[in-house]
Amino acid sequence: MAKIRVYELARELNLKNKALLEKLSELDIVVSSHMSSLEEDAVNRVKAHLRGKKPGAVEHKRIKPTVIRRRKKRHVEGKAPKETEPATEVEAPVEPTPPVVDVPEPVPETATEPIEETAAAAPPTPETDVEAEPPRPAAEEETTAPAPEETEKAAEMPEKKEDAIQPPAEASQPAPAPEEPAAEETPLPTEADAVVEHPAAEAETPSPSLPEEGDGADADADADADSDQKSKKKKKKKKKKKEPTDMPAKIISLPPKVEEEPSPPDRGDDKSQRRPAVSERTPVTAGGVEAKTPAETSTSEEDADKKKKKENRWAKKKISFKKKEVIEGDALYSKARNRKGKKGAKAKSVQTQKTQITTPKAIKRRVKIDETIVLSDLAKRMGIKANEMIKKLMMLGVMVTVNQTIDFDTAALVASEFDYEVEKARFEEDAVLNIDSEDDAGKQVGRSPVVTIMGHVDHGKTSLLDVIRKTRITEIEAGGITQHIGAYSVATNRGQITFLDTPGHEAFTSMRARGATVTDIVVLVVAADDGVMPQTVEAINHSRAAGVPIIVAINKMDKAGADPDRVMRELADHGLMSEEWGGDTIFVKVSAKQNQGIDELLEMILLQAEVLELTANPERHARGYVVESKLDSGRGPVATVLIQEGTLHAGDPIVCGIHHGKIRAMLNDRGAQVDEAGPSMPVEILGLSGVPNAGDEMVALDDDKSAKQVSEHRLQKHRSLELAKTSRVSLEKLFERMQEGEVKDLNIILKADVHGSIEALSDSLTKLSNEEVTIRIIHAATGTVSESDISLAAVSNAIIIGFNVRPSAKVQAMATEEHVDMRFYNIIYNVIKDVKDAIVGMMESTFEERVLGMAETREVFFVPKVGAIAGCYVTSGSIKRGQRIRLVRDGVIIHEGKISSLKRFKDDAKEVQSGYECGIGIEGYNDIKVGDIIECYYLEEIKPELR
Numbered sequence: 001m002a003k004i005r006v007y008e009l010a011r012e013l014n015l016k017n018k019a020l021l022e023k024l025s026e027l028d029i030v031v032s033s034h035m036s037s038l039e040e041d042a043v044n045r046v047k048a049h050l051r052g053k054k055p056g057a058v059e060h061k062r063i064k065p066t067v068i069r070r071r072k073k074r075h076v077e078g079k080a081p082k083e084t085e086p087a088t089e090v091e092a093p094v095e096p097t098p099p100v101v102d103v104p105e106p107v108p109e110t111a112t113e114p115i116e117e118t119a120a121a122a123p124p125t126p127e128t129d130v131e132a133e134p135p136r137p138a139a140e141e142e143t144t145a146p147a148p149e150e151t152e153k154a155a156e157m158p159e160k161k162e163d164a165i166q167p168p169a170e171a172s173q174p175a176p177a178p179e180e181p182a183a184e185e186t187p188l189p190t191e192a193d194a195v196v197e198h199p200a201a202e203a204e205t206p207s208p209s210l211p212e213e214g215d216g217a218d219a220d221a222d223a224d225a226d227s228d229q230k231s232k233k234k235k236k237k238k239k240k241k242k243e244p245t246d247m248p249a250k251i252i253s254l255p256p257k258v259e260e261e262p263s264p265p266d267r268g269d270d271k272s273q274r275r276p277a278v279s280e281r282t283p284v285t286a287g288g289v290e291a292k293t294p295a296e297t298s299t300s301e302e303d304a305d306k307k308k309k310k311e312n313r314w315a316k317k318k319i320s321f322k323k324k325e326v327i328e329g330d331a332l333y334s335k336a337r338n339r340k341g342k343k344g345a346k347a348k349s350v351q352t353q354k355t356q357i358t359t360p361k362a363i364k365r366r367v368k369i370d371e372t373i374v375l376s377d378l379a380k381r382m383g384i385k386a387n388e389m390i391k392k393l394m395m396l397g398v399m400v401t402v403n404q405t406i407d408f409d410t411a412a413l414v415a416s417e418f419d420y421e422v423e424k425a426r427f428e429e430d431a432v433l434n435i436d437s438e439d440d441a442g443k444q445v446g447r448s449p450v451v452t453i454m455g456h457v458d459h460g461k462t463s464l465l466d467v468i469r470k471t472r473i474t475e476i477e478a479g480g481i482t483q484h485i486g487a488y489s490v491a492t493n494r495g496q497i498t499f500l501d502t503p504g505h506e507a508f509t510s511m512r513a514r515g516a517t518v519t520d521i522v523v524l525v526v527a528a529d530d531g532v533m534p535q536t537v538e539a540i541n542h543s544r545a546a547g548v549p550i551i552v553a554i555n556k557m558d559k560a561g562a563d564p565d566r567v568m569r570e571l572a573d574h575g576l577m578s579e580e581w582g583g584d585t586i587f588v589k590v591s592a593k594q595n596q597g598i599d600e601l602l603e604m605i606l607l608q609a610e611v612l613e614l615t616a617n618p619e620r621h622a623r624g625y626v627v628e629s630k631l632d633s634g635r636g637p638v639a640t641v642l643i644q645e646g647t648l649h650a651g652d653p654i655v656c657g658i659h660h661g662k663i664r665a666m667l668n669d670r671g672a673q674v675d676e677a678g679p680s681m682p683v684e685i686l687g688l689s690g691v692p693n694a695g696d697e698m699v700a701l702d703d704d705k706s707a708k709q710v711s712e713h714r715l716q717k718h719r720s721l722e723l724a725k726t727s728r729v730s731l732e733k734l735f736e737r738m739q740e741g742e743v744k745d746l747n748i749i750l751k752a753d754v755h756g757s758i759e760a761l762s763d764s765l766t767k768l769s770n771e772e773v774t775i776r777i778i779h780a781a782t783g784t785v786s787e788s789d790i791s792l793a794a795v796s797n798a799i800i801i802g803f804n805v806r807p808s809a810k811v812q813a814m815a816t817e818e819h820v821d822m823r824f825y826n827i828i829y830n831v832i833k834d835v836k837d838a839i840v841g842m843m844e845s846t847f848e849e850r851v852l853g854m855a856e857t858r859e860v861f862f863v864p865k866v867g868a869i870a871g872c873y874v875t876s877g878s879i880k881r882g883q884r885i886r887l888v889r890d891g892v893i894i895h896e897g898k899i900s901s902l903k904r905f906k907d908d909a910k911e912v913q914s915g916y917e918c919g920i921g922i923e924g925y926n927d928i929k930v931g932d933i934i935e936c937y938y939l940e941e942i943k944p945e946l947r
């Protein structure tokens with residue numbers, strides 16, 4: 001055994017250092033201080049001494065640095081001298097004589113306090129029976145020892161328990177059987193706990209052992225040997241006393257006291273008034289306080305009061321918690337709705353923020369649209385995000401932006417993807433226009449025929465009409481070609497005939513076709529000296545397609561080479577058999593120049609009209625077609641209208657295409673103002689809101705409002721269609737274009753004096769499109785070139801073609817500034833010629849290879865910093881510096897490149913002819929070998945030609 005210091009021994013023996021030092025001095029063991037070391041024999045002597053004097057000393061065992069387990073070793077004989085062991089009440093009855101008896105405490109082994117209590121209560125008699133029993137080994141104690149925490153608690157508990165529960169009477173009670181104390185003590189801990197929780201009860205309860213337990217234990221050997229340990233205990237005690245309210249849970253667990261007690265009369269405060277309510281809620285735990293002493297009861301009353309208050313607080317808290325729970329979630333909204341004033345409004349606003357996506361009813365999933373609709377508009381009407389719709393359309397292969405227009409079919413397709421139906425919303429235009437509602441029965445009267453003159457170029461159409469009208473229109477036409485449709489009324493002896501003068505040029509095919517639709521009879525002019533020509537055949541076809549009867553006028557009969565039979569023969573080949581030859585087609589031989597056969601022609605026309613029984617109701621609202629329109633600088637939009645039905649009056653509200661207006665003035669074909677125009681009468685009308693297109697229908701209405709309504713609807717539709725035209729680019733088309741490569745477009749803006757010219761020019765120009773160049777008329781309108789046209793041309797890289805119009809100085813300056821190509825013409829042929837040239841210029845040239853000559857490598861030189869030089873002999877043609885070469889080895893092309901250097905001896909040469917030697921350097925290539933053939937060639941540019 002090693003040396004041990006005094007203080008360590010003191011601790012081991014549970015003695016104070018001072019006491020041990022005194023003992024040591026008694027035993028004549030010299031030590032200087034508590035830090036001095038003791039030899040083993042000295043220690044044994046001390047222990048023997050102490051054992052002899054105090055054999056029942058407490059056994060100390062340090063379990064943890066802060067916990068020491070103390071077990072009393074009781075001795076059977078002799079009684080514990082109280083005066084020697086006042087430190088702990090538990091030790092009071094312990095006999096100072098060995099051996100130690102542990103047997104009477106079988107049950108409380110789990111905790112130290114029952115052992116001690118039992119020991120305290122145990123009478124000396126039974127102890128004698130177990131005297132022979134050996135002391136419990138330390139190991140056993142350790143094994144049966146509670147957990148460190150419990151031990152720690154146990155170390156503290158005895159003092160409190162005994163403070164609280166050991167009244168003086170209890171000590172005098174007869175000792176129970178060894179088992180009984182355990183049984184009796186079982187309920188005690190709870191009660192003790194309960195009392196311990198209340199410092200008041202603790203204070204009031206008389207505790208005989210308190211004085212012994214106090215600081216007066218300094219002299220006792222079994223008192224706290226370690227002062228630190230004691231101070232810690234004290235601190236803990238104080239702490240416990242200070243914070244009784246920190247354990248509300250335990251207080252709540254003891255409601256019986258509260259419930260059992262009636263509210264004391266001396267406590268009439270508000271809080272005590274609430275007691276019954278609270279106590280009612282906790283009746284279960286009654287009965288636990290009967291055994292309590294009056295002191296305990298009084299303390300428990302106070303405690304109960306406090307508990308009540310706490311319970312009230314808890315109750316309030318619970319209520320508040322409940323309230324919080326109630327106003328959560330959906331209940332919040334339902335509750336908020338019931339509230340009035342601000343809160344309700346606030347809650348309502350909160351509710352509105354919570355958007356819920358709902359599926360509309362089937363009836364509401366039906367959208368009415370026109371022919372076309374802007375995507376954003378459709379999305380809005382369906383309540384779907386435009387982006388979603390665009391995505392869906394992309395998946396369907398339609399590329400469209402939010403502001404673009406989609407047609408009805410596309411709209412129906414995309415709407416079906418979102419479970420919507422699309423219906424065509426028909427604006428009841430017909431109902432507004434009243435076209436079919438008017439009763440024509442009995443009001444039909446005969447009307448004059450509308451005749452269109454058709455024929456090949458220069459066969460004399462205008463001349464013939466001129467003769468008929470007795471005017472000379474040909475003289476004022478630029479270039480001698482009729483540029484637009486004219487409508488003229490001719491009065492004959494047998495009635496009026498209306499003539500539409502349609503030019504015979506190919507460019508006016510579409511206009512002729514339009515003319516035929518409003519035509520009753522076609523007069524086909526064929527020059528007697530020229531016979532049937534391509535446009536003649538085309539005119540026949542158009543007439544037939546329209547179901548219009550044809551009267552053939554064989555013109556230029558005065559000419560020497562006139563051969564009417566040939567014309568008749570050729571026409572018979574095209575299905576027009578003359579009456580002379582047994583057919584049903586009327587042939588009239590005329591001479592416009594000499595005014596021959598004109599009357600007969602007019603007679604035949606009227607005869608044909610009679611056969612057709614042309615009638616119309618002049619009493620209804622006027623309806624007709626625009627045959628010509630223009631923007632007159634002085635009069636505004638002017639339209640030549642051929643009335644087909646009804647009578648048009650000055651001042652009538654009308655709709656004409658997308659425009660509307662009120663007839664401000666009406667002029668007949670000779671420029672005279674008229675107040676009304678009946679069926680088959682051509683008139684120029686003024687007062688429209690814009691220039692209508694040739695072929696547009698004109699309808700007179702009852703009021704301006706209806707006219708405006710129809711016009712606006714048509715305008716909207718027109719815009720949508722225009723947008724749809726540009727926006728309908730599908731993925732497939734895009735892919736096609738990508739595969740095709742770059743598509744060149746020649747954008748043209750057409751401005752002309754009259755609409756007819758625009759149509760003719762558009763038709764001719766677009767026909768010039770070929771595989772490489774596409775002609776696009778991006779804008780065409782009547783009137784002069786405006787500033788907006790320049791802007792449009794600038795942004796779309798277009799050229800402007802003006803026909804029979806001139807720009808203002810301002811527009812000219814703007815065009816120069818914007819570098820816009822602006823050209824003006826008055827002859828269609830020139831326009832077409834220029835555009836053809838432009839197309840040719842835009843078409844890519846092709847290149848053809850032309851071989852210049854060949855040279856054979858006979859030697860290879862390597863020049864520093866230059867590379868390989870082929871010493872060659874030019875075998876054919878010539879070799880030119882800077883030209884392209886092809887290096888051929890054994891018939892295989894090894895390299896293609898350019899000549900970097902060409903020398904004759906040491907001089908640079910531009911060209912080396914055949915039969916001469918030269919040195920050839922190839923750009924970026926050195927792997928030249930003897931025997932290689934150098935083929936020199938160039939690429940010749942082949943300019944494109946428009947076929």
Ligand SMILES: Nc1nc2c(ncn2[C@@H]2O[C@H](COP(=O)(O)OP(=O)(O)OP(=O)(O)O)[C@@H](O)[C@H]2O)c(=O)[nH]1
Nearest residue numbers: 457458459460461462463481482504556591592593
């Ligand atoms: N000898 C002779 N010449 C005629 C006759 N009719 C027309 N011409 C001439 O033929 C030429 C063409 O006449 P137009 O009336 O301009 O022919 P068009 O069919 O109107 O021609 P486009 O307007 O270009 O379609 C003119 O030089 C006329 O003088 C005729 O009966 N006899």
